[in-house]
Amino acid sequence: MQRYLLSRLIQSIMILLAILVLVFFMVRVTGDPAVLMMPRESSPESLAAFRHKMGFDRPMIVQFADFMFKAVQGDFGNSLHYKTPALPLVLKRLPATVELAVGGLLIAVLVAIPLGLVAGSLPGSFWDSVARGLGLLGQSIPNFWLALLLIFFFAVRLRWFPSFGRDELSSLVLPAIVMGLPTMGALVRLTRSAVLEIRGEDFVRTAYSKGLRSNLVYVRHILRNVAIPLVSVIGVHFGYMLGGSIYIETIFSWPGLGQLVEQAIGWRDYTLIQAIAFFTSLAVVILNLLTDVAYAIIDPRVRYGN
Numbered sequence: 001m002q003r004y005l006l007s008r009l010i011q012s013i014m015i016l017l018a019i020l021v022l023v024f025f026m027v028r029v030t031g032d033p034a035v036l037m038m039p040r041e042s043s044p045e046s047l048a049a050f051r052h053k054m055g056f057d058r059p060m061i062v063q064f065a066d067f068m069f070k071a072v073q074g075d076f077g078n079s080l081h082y083k084t085p086a087l088p089l090v091l092k093r094l095p096a097t098v099e100l101a102v103g104g105l106l107i108a109v110l111v112a113i114p115l116g117l118v119a120g121s122l123p124g125s126f127w128d129s130v131a132r133g134l135g136l137l138g139q140s141i142p143n144f145w146l147a148l149l150l151i152f153f154f155a156v157r158l159r160w161f162p163s164f165g166r167d168e169l170s171s172l173v174l175p176a177i178v179m180g181l182p183t184m185g186a187l188v189r190l191t192r193s194a195v196l197e198i199r200g201e202d203f204v205r206t207a208y209s210k211g212l213r214s215n216l217v218y219v220r221h222i223l224r225n226v227a228i229p230l231v232s233v234i235g236v237h238f239g240y241m242l243g244g245s246i247y248i249e250t251i252f253s254w255p256g257l258g259q260l261v262e263q264a265i266g267w268r269d270y271t272l273i274q275a276i277a278f279f280t281s282l283a284v285v286i287l288n289l290l291t292d293v294a295y296a297i298i299d300p301r302v303r304y305g306n
Helices: 002-025 033-037 044-054 060-071 086-121 126-140 143-157 169-199 202-209 214-243 246-251 257-267 270-298 300-304
Strands: none
Touching (some): 002 270, 126 169, 169 246, 214 270, 257 270
């Protein structure tokens, strides 16, 4: 187990270093970063002054070494728009994004897993049809279109929920549903197919032949094995929710990292974009590491095979 955890930790560190390299070059691969960051009507003198202020006139290797040294300390420079350090601005918006992601994940898990378990246990039933329909909708409906649809019916017509902002708990309902629907579709399909597959395994038939009660077989053998693929999928989708909520946060005016990215792109605030990109990647890498640990705890074959 220790060897497995050490290998995953080393892999995570290498991934983070690679992400830092990508973050550094993403504003330099298209040319002069000063031209990208400054307004288009800027004079050559203003560009030269800005280039010198940001250090873009230094040799590339010196810029890279300076960036890496500061980045590992959490220093990505000052935001060009706010004129303050970029990382605290990211951390200030983080709780709102985490709240939205957790809300969407809870809705997805609480609906998809029980429905998938019932559908897998009763193939061809009404609940099986509901599960397959939900899985299809979750994987095919664009989230921005669903967001506008929910706002129209539940915020404008029925006035049950606010259409924007983060003022109270009811503000979380609509964006969390939109955020959780793709994950809900993936989880319900995975749970259903896993139950159908595991029910036909030899060890399940052996458990029944020994005279074990159906509910005991379901809990000890079926549910435990269904949890193995679910853990990895939930971890991946939660990381996607943290980093891929830009459209949802913009539509619902949710003050999180997604909205901050949209604003930073409009402001050409590449310093802030770099901080957001790295911090979001860091969160995803940590989630994947925790997912690997949970996977090894649930499935002994993983930790003993490494």
